[in-house]
Amino acid sequence: MYLNLFSTLLVPVISLHLAFSHSSDEEMHQDQIPPPVQQPSSEVIQNELKTFFRRMDKNLDKLLSAEEVKLWMQHIHDKIINDNVDRQWKYYEPEVQEVHSWFGYKPEKMEALTWEKYRNTTYPQNVYEENENETDENIKGLRVMYKRAERRWILADTNNDTLLIKQEFVDFIHPEESQVDKVREVLVLEAKEDMDSDGNDEVSFEEYMTHIKSMAHEEERNDDEWLKVQQNHFSYNLDKDKDNALNFEELKEWLIPSEDRHESEGKRLISLADENNDEKLSEEELSKGYENFLSLLPPEFWEKYNTAAEYATETAKHDEF
Numbered sequence: 001m002y003l004n005l006f007s008t009l010l011v012p013v014i015s016l017h018l019a020f021s022h023s024s025d026e027e028m029h030q031d032q033i034p035p036p037v038q039q040p041s042s043e044v045i046q047n048e049l050k051t052f053f054r055r056m057d058k059n060l061d062k063l064l065s066a067e068e069v070k071l072w073m074q075h076i077h078d079k080i081i082n083d084n085v086d087r088q089w090k091y092y093e094p095e096v097q098e099v100h101s102w103f104g105y106k107p108e109k110m111e112a113l114t115w116e117k118y119r120n121t122t123y124p125q126n127v128y129e130e131n132e133n134e135t136d137e138n139i140k141g142l143r144v145m146y147k148r149a150e151r152r153w154i155l156a157d158t159n160n161d162t163l164l165i166k167q168e169f170v171d172f173i174h175p176e177e178s179q180v181d182k183v184r185e186v187l188v189l190e191a192k193e194d195m196d197s198d199g200n201d202e203v204s205f206e207e208y209m210t211h212i213k214s215m216a217h218e219e220e221r222n223d224d225e226w227l228k229v230q231q232n233h234f235s236y237n238l239d240k241d242k243d244n245a246l247n248f249e250e251l252k253e254w255l256i257p258s259e260d261r262h263e264s265e266g267k268r269l270i271s272l273a274d275e276n277n278d279e280k281l282s283e284e285e286l287s288k289g290y291e292n293f294l295s296l297l298p299p300e301f302w303e304k305y306n307t308a309a310e311y312a313t314e315t316a317k318h319d320e321f
């Protein structure tokens, strides 16, 4: 459940997918997101990790503590979020206009984005101009996303002026980062809508398994051991009141854990490679267990490889014609 590293970087900058790249589905299944098409070699990764080891090791004791790993993960995470918001904000070309700030009485000149411009730029016209007789399944699917976007927009628009300034746009794109409980909860609503197929406002065990299987790889779906792990996770960790269904609160605790995810993830990462059990990582331990630490590498590192992969895909596409 750590950051959405690969999916954030893999998809083209300007796509619906990216605008919703923190949709609950991906939040839940990040470990199943495929790595970049063009994988860097293990030597390259190990070297890169060594460089960052020195930057992570704040107190220069040549060991990484859980706290140091946590701070680094926060740093990488913030960078990914900020880069993503910057890119999208630029793409939508917000216009400078007079905006009422929260504190001042006078309007300020600021960049702001209107819903109409966002909508027109993101969706085809037949998505937002309702036609009750629409038969195209693709359009129907986009309408669901459109409605969600509308709901997010209203929640993110803190001063209710229908415009989003950049600060509000962060909540729109990344509700999970919001300081506002109501904004974060929109992810729970979206997940519930995805999974609750009988519409009784809860996610039953069957609905949960159907969803988890639909997100999994073929081999996993047919692996009894894997199924057992998912079932146990539901029963022992998620379904707190043991009524065999997930209510809103249970879904919320799953999707937006109240504990500091960087902190628990830092401890977990260390435990994966801590051979001498001192609860710290040496450079050697990091290097040996490098496969566990891909998420510690910054976005620029992966971008290099994705750009190459995208180029290859583009070239292949052109070759078809």
Ligand SMILES: *[C@@H]1O[C@H](CO)[C@@H](O)[C@H](O)[C@H]1NC(C)=O
Binding pocket: 116, 117, 120, 125
């Ligand atoms: C958005 O598209 C509609 C047509 O669907 C058009 O009438 C309107 O002027 C457009 N607005 C902007 C801001 O582009």
Ligand SMILES: *[C@@H]1O[C@H](CO)[C@@H](O)[C@H](O)[C@H]1NC(C)=O
Binding pocket: 131, 132, 133
């Ligand atoms: C949708 O279909 C109904 C019945 O076929 C028809 O009466 C109605 O005018 C149609 N609506 C639109 C917007 O095309």
Ligand SMILES: *[C@@H]1O[C@H](CO)[C@@H](O)[C@H](O)[C@H]1NC(C)=O
Binding pocket: 158, 159, 160
């Ligand atoms: C905006 O609207 C919401 C919901 O109607 C309300 O709770 C909130 O206080 C409003 N905020 C401002 C700044 O008017």
Ligand SMILES: [Ca+2]
Binding pocket: 157, 158, 159, 160, 161, 162, 163, 164, 165, 168
């Ligand atoms: Ca606003």
Ligand SMILES: [Ca+2]
Binding pocket: 195, 196, 197, 198, 199, 200, 201, 202, 203, 204, 207
């Ligand atoms: Ca249900």
Ligand SMILES: [Ca+2]
Binding pocket: 239, 240, 241, 242, 243, 244, 245, 246, 247, 250
């Ligand atoms: Ca329950």
